[in-house]
Amino acid sequence: MRSRFVFRLDSLSVVRLNWFWRSALIMVVFSVVLLQMPARWIANIVNEHTGCRVLLSQAQGTLWDGSVAVGFSERIPGESSCKPIAGTTSRITYHSKCSFGFGEESLGCYSQLIFPALADPLILSLDFGGLKVSGGDVGLPANILEGLGSPWTTLRPRGNIHMFWSELQLGETQKGSIRFNIANISSPVSPVKPLGTYDLRVNLSNDGSIWHLGTISGPLILSGDGVMHDGKVQFTGVATTDPEMFDSLVSLLSLLGKREADVYRLKL
Numbered sequence: 001m002r003s004r005f006v007f008r009l010d011s012l013s014v015v016r017l018n019w020f021w022r023s024a025l026i027m028v029v030f031s032v033v034l035l036q037m038p039a040r041w042i043a044n045i046v047n048e049h050t051g052c053r054v055l056l057s058q059a060q061g062t063l064w065d066g067s068v069a070v071g072f073s074e075r076i077p078g079e080s081s082c083k084p085i086a087g088t089t090s091r092i093t094y095h096s097k098c099s100f101g102f103g104e105e106s107l108g109c110y111s112q113l114i115f116p117a118l119a120d121p122l123i124l125s126l127d128f129g130g131l132k133v134s135g136g137d138v139g140l141p142a143n144i145l146e147g148l149g150s151p152w153t154t155l156r157p158r159g160n161i162h163m164f165w166s167e168l169q170l171g172e173t174q175k176g177s178i179r180f181n182i183a184n185i186s187s188p189v190s191p192v193k194p195l196g197t198y199d200l201r202v203n204l205s206n207d208g209s210i211w212h213l214g215t216i217s218g219p220l221i222l223s224g225d226g227v228m229h230d231g232k233v234q235f236t237g238v239a240t241t242d243p244e245m246f247d248s249l250v251s252l253l254s255l256l257g258k259r260e261a262d263v264y265r266l267k268l
Contacts, residue, residue: 043068051075051232052082058091067093072144089140090116130171137164142185151222151239151256151266159185159194168204178202185218190252192245195220213237219245220252224266237266 042063043056052075056068070092071085098109108127115122115138123134142159145152161182168176180200186193196218203210208229215221224237239256240263241249257264 047082055082055085057085057088064096065094067091072146089144130169130173133165133168133170133176135165135167137162139163142182145180145182151237154189154255155185155187155195155252156189157182157185157187159183170204172206174204174206174209176204178204181216187252189255190220190249192219192248192252194218195252196222198222211235220249222266235266238263239266240264 040059043059046054046056052073055071055073057071059068060066069088069090071088073083073085075081076083093114094111095114096109096111099107106127108125110126111124113122113124117138117140118136120136122136125132140161140163142157142161145157145161159182161180163178163180165178166176168178178201180198180202182198182200184194184197187195197216198218199214199216201212208227211224211226211228211233213222213224213226215223219241221240221242222237224235226233226235226237228234238260239253241253253259253264257266259265
């Protein structure tokens with residue numbers, strides 16, 4: 001006598017199977033979307049999150065492999081849109097991947113950025129502790145400073161910048177330092193060339209980023225201190241010059257700020 005094996009599904013099992021396949025389908029669709037996410041979507045997120053201070057333009061490729069140019073700007077007063085980008089870097093190529101913590105790899109996402117002016121690739125790592133950026137240095141055109149606001153938007157500087165930074169940590173804990181050496185700056189609004197060489201330092205802390213501007217050499221003397229917190233900058237600075245250069249620079253000084261005694265208060 002043959003025995004028969006009868007396989008029956010009750011209603012609860014059917015519901016469970018349906019949910020399994022639906023969940024699997026959702027995960028597949030989500031993975032495909034994530035893998036093919038256009039780089040321009042990320043550019044929009046960065047632009048909004050930084051309040052237009054940092055703009056990713058000409059984005060090509062996907063979230064994982066692509067290239068962008070980085071520029072700097074600021075919001076149009078009273079609007080949510082950004083002012084035109086003052087200047088951009090050369091194209092940055094990036095390659096990214098994420099690890100789920102299997103084997104010897106730790107849980108997190110990693111990106112390698114290749115930039116013509118960088119001697120070595122820049123490494124970004126993101127995990128539950130926040131974002132880490134490897135240290136490095138790079139040469140940049142001075143006109144990107146216009147994206148930092150006053151006094152650079154008035155000066156419209158031309159020249160060279162040497163930017164170098166320690167390992168940076170961003171997230172619940174923020175630490176690290178960035179330094180800009182701004183050398184032999186000239187400006188189309190002044191006949192005096194060069195105007196000077198300047199040192200801009202940024203120190204990151206849990207209370208925000210602390211800025212310090214000083215003059216190394218040159219007839220246009222700039223100094224100031226500021227703080228950036230939650231994307232908002234508070235900066236207090238002055239511009240002045242030696243008496244023998246005053247007549248040559250008085251027009252530029254008047255553009256930079258309002259005169260108070262022997263100095264001009266930088267406008268923000």
